[in-house]
Amino acid sequence: MIEFGWGHPDQRLLPVEGLRRAADEALQQAGPAALAYGAEQGPGRLIEPLCARIGRIEGATPEPAQILITGGVSQALDLLCTLLARPGDVALVEAPVYHLALRILRDHALELVPVDADAAGLRPDALEQALAWVQRAGKRAPLLYCVPTFTNPTGRSLQVDRRPALVEIAARHGVLVLEDDVYRELWYDAPPPPPLVSYAPPGTVARLGSFSKILAPGLRLGWLQADAALVRRCMQGGLLDSGGGVNHFTAHVVAEYLRMELLDTHVASLRIAYRARRNALLEALTRYLPASCTFEAPGGGFFAWVRLPGHVDATALLPRAEAAGVSFLPGARFHSNGAGANYMRLAFSLLPVEEMEVGACELGRVLSAL
Amino acid sequence: MIEFGWGHPDQRLLPVEGLRRAADEALQQAGPAALAYGAEQGPGRLIEPLCARIGRIEGATPEPAQILITGGVSQALDLLCTLLARPGDVALVEAPVYHLALRILRDHALELVPVDADAAGLRPDALEQALAWVQRAGKRAPLLYCVPTFTNPTGRSLQVDRRPALVEIAARHGVLVLEDDVYRELWYDAPPPPPLVSYAPPGTVARLGSFSKILAPGLRLGWLQADAALVRRCMQGGLLDSGGGVNHFTAHVVAEYLRMELLDTHVASLRIAYRARRNALLEALTRYLPASCTFEAPGGGFFAWVRLPGHVDATALLPRAEAAGVSFLPGARFHSNGAGANYMRLAFSLLPVEEMEVGACELGRVLSAL
Numbered sequence: 010m011i012e013f014g015w016g017h018p019d020q021r022l023l024p025v026e027g028l029r030r031a032a033d034e035a036l037q038q039a040g041p042a043a044l045a046y047g048a049e050q051g052p053g054r055l056i057e058p059l060c061a062r063i064g065r066i067e068g069a070t071p072e073p074a075q076i077l078i079t080g081g082v083s084q085a086l087d088l089l090c091t092l093l094a095r096p097g098d099v100a101l102v103e104a105p106v107y108h109l110a111l112r113i114l115r116d117h118a119l120e121l122v123p124v125d126a127d128a129a130g131l132r133p134d135a136l137e138q139a140l141a142w143v144q145r146a147g148k149r150a151p152l153l154y155c156v157p158t159f160t161n162p163t164g165r166s167l168q169v170d171r172r173p174a175l176v177e178i179a180a181r182h183g184v185l186v187l188e189d190d191v192y193r194e195l196w197y198d199a200p201p202p203p204p205l206v207s208y209a210p211p212g213t214v215a216r217l218g219s220f221s222k223i224l225a226p227g228l229r230l231g232w233l234q235a236d237a238a239l240v241r242r243c244m245q246g247g248l249l250d251s252g253g254g255v256n257h258f259t260a261h262v263v264a265e266y267l268r269m270e271l272l273d274t275h276v277a278s279l280r281i282a283y284r285a286r287r288n289a290l291l292e293a294l295t296r297y298l299p300a301s302c303t304f305e306a307p308g309g310g311f312f313a314w315v316r317l318p319g320h321v322d323a324t325a326l327l328p329r330a331e332a333a334g335v336s337f338l339p340g341a342r343f344h345s346n347g348a349g350a351n352y353m354r355l356a357f358s359l360l361p362v363e364e365m366e367v368g369a370c371e372l373g374r375v376l377s378a379l
Numbered sequence: 380m381i382e383f384g385w386g387h388p389d390q391r392l393l394p395v396e397g398l399r400r401a402a403d404e405a406l407q408q409a410g411p412a413a414l415a416y417g418a419e420q421g422p423g424r425l426i427e428p429l430c431a432r433i434g435r436i437e438g439a440t441p442e443p444a445q446i447l448i449t450g451g452v453s454q455a456l457d458l459l460c461t462l463l464a465r466p467g468d469v470a471l472v473e474a475p476v477y478h479l480a481l482r483i484l485r486d487h488a489l490e491l492v493p494v495d496a497d498a499a500g501l502r503p504d505a506l507e508q509a510l511a512w513v514q515r516a517g518k519r520a521p522l523l524y525c526v527p528t529f530t531n532p533t534g535r536s537l538q539v540d541r542r543p544a545l546v547e548i549a550a551r552h553g554v555l556v557l558e559d560d561v562y563r564e565l566w567y568d569a570p571p572p573p574p575l576v577s578y579a580p581p582g583t584v585a586r587l588g589s590f591s592k593i594l595a596p597g598l599r600l601g602w603l604q605a606d607a608a609l610v611r612r613c614m615q616g617g618l619l620d621s622g623g624g625v626n627h628f629t630a631h632v633v634a635e636y637l638r639m640e641l642l643d644t645h646v647a648s649l650r651i652a653y654r655a656r657r658n659a660l661l662e663a664l665t666r667y668l669p670a671s672c673t674f675e676a677p678g679g680g681f682f683a684w685v686r687l688p689g690h691v692d693a694t695a696l697l698p699r700a701e702a703a704g705v706s707f708l709p710g711a712r713f714h715s716n717g718a719g720a721n722y723m724r725l726a727f728s729l730l731p732v733e734e735m736e737v738g739a740c741e742l743g744r745v746l747s748a749l
Binding site: 017018020021023025026028029032033036037040041042043044045046047080081082083084087091092095096109110111112113114115116117118221225226227228229246247248250251252253254255256257258259261262 | 387388390391393395398399402403406407410411412413414415416417450451452453454457461462465466479480481482483484485486487488591595596597598599616617618620621622623624625626627628629631632
């Protein structure tokens, strides 16, 4: 099976040897401190170089008090739902958006209300409309979940002039924007626009960062960048009060990896590898898909989003594609309301360049036969 | 400050060198598999030896399908609250019990209803009464949280003949018993009675295990042992579906530590160290506390529970003790309803034997001066 379905980093690109040295050093240097209960916020050894790195890459350096070390975006999202939302509350969600985040929101019994995105990303007018609906319905919408940069599944980014507008609307309505920002560093043409958090008055945006895509997903390590008051709120919750910092030992390992100055070189090598895969996929899609299928060139991230002719249901198509040896995720998965039936998401992160062409060729064959 | 307050393992007893070798081996052996997204249930490399070890120690070997690798008891508790309870539901809680678990339950907006324990542990008749109240009040009580073995804060264990009775009541009322079992292996006189989970019909008990006390708390690694259906329910929740196994990399490190057969020796050395501390504390308390203060000898775990004369409020006493250079946790913290005012919890896990005597002497001085 040629697997365009899984949006995972390629295991062959994981920096095993660097992390092995980092784990070894962390236990030699920090010793018992890396193994005892850790500070709720996460170890300063990681928070400080992380702040410095964000500042170096983005220009604006967060204060350490604005960072919480997390167990990745999923854990952070789960924690924020527990602390900030109640069953029956509305979670506004970009549409389409990362489908498994929707599952976490649903586990907290939140009502998902989609906010449409177009080629320029989440539409501010659609957000205004959704909030007006929430108000008329007498509901509370404490959270908006979105992936503004190289979004999963479309690969698009929220246009730079929409960013302050979106933050302004959220601030006016008291909605906390959860900015899932895990693909930011994986740009292939030009660096992306500044994150929403950089436009935000305090308390309006929580940016969810992760080492999953730029280092290794099995580490289960990420960070939250937000208003210091929100970071404190998380630290003072029962989960962190009881267990101490989330994933404390691994945080020490990654702190050591940063101290060894290995991350920037690694991310640069990922950009080269994934850029080649993106280019190979786009070339192959251009060559093999029928002209009735359209797609854009994603500027970063892991995904291409292919629009099929209006009458084609990608969910119905999937078994035929799999029978031909190629898999993908149907577009409806990325909507909370069944929209997006004639789209498919193709992940180019997992496949070597040579398989990409075979996969696109098979997909084209299946689509042409319809 | 002589710190009887913190129930933490002593950092000097953490097996830094063994875990350093295990981390090194895990990355050499498993390589990328230890760093990619992991199976929701946790890696088989850890689950299988864990099952075998439980069987070796306790006689009954769980099926792998009955185990979920967790980020420790706090994370497991948080996950079960998200998936199984709704705000306004009742969480029955042993009284007194681990105070920070109560905070996690409260973060999920559960109503805490205490179930009294006596010297033989949680009272089955008190559980029946509490459940009758829940029924009369028209509420739902999906969960009972308890620490039946070497409990925090009292060090007592649920008597063996009460164990099947308690499980039977829970089963009859459809209550899931969350058996926090983190102190089981730290026994100092004789092994404890079998866990509740061993008496339970499927679906009645979820046992929460942890490597925090027997290995290192900063690992943030534990396991849940329950009915296979409950394990699947957790695996199918959004958090694990999105992020894969909780703390996958660390799970590989601990799997390697088990493979190297280091854990049993380590636990045996902990028993020796903590037994000496328990004995030293009990001797010192006997020598220095006024006769109006009473306490039992805990058979395991980290804590001694001291009953002060009825008119003494331990919360009011604490600042005077701290002024004299010794600290503890007041008993009221371990009750959801302010009971237990004339008790104090003394942790003997963190202090070397020589400090224990000085601390008990100071405490005795403060108490005698009342």
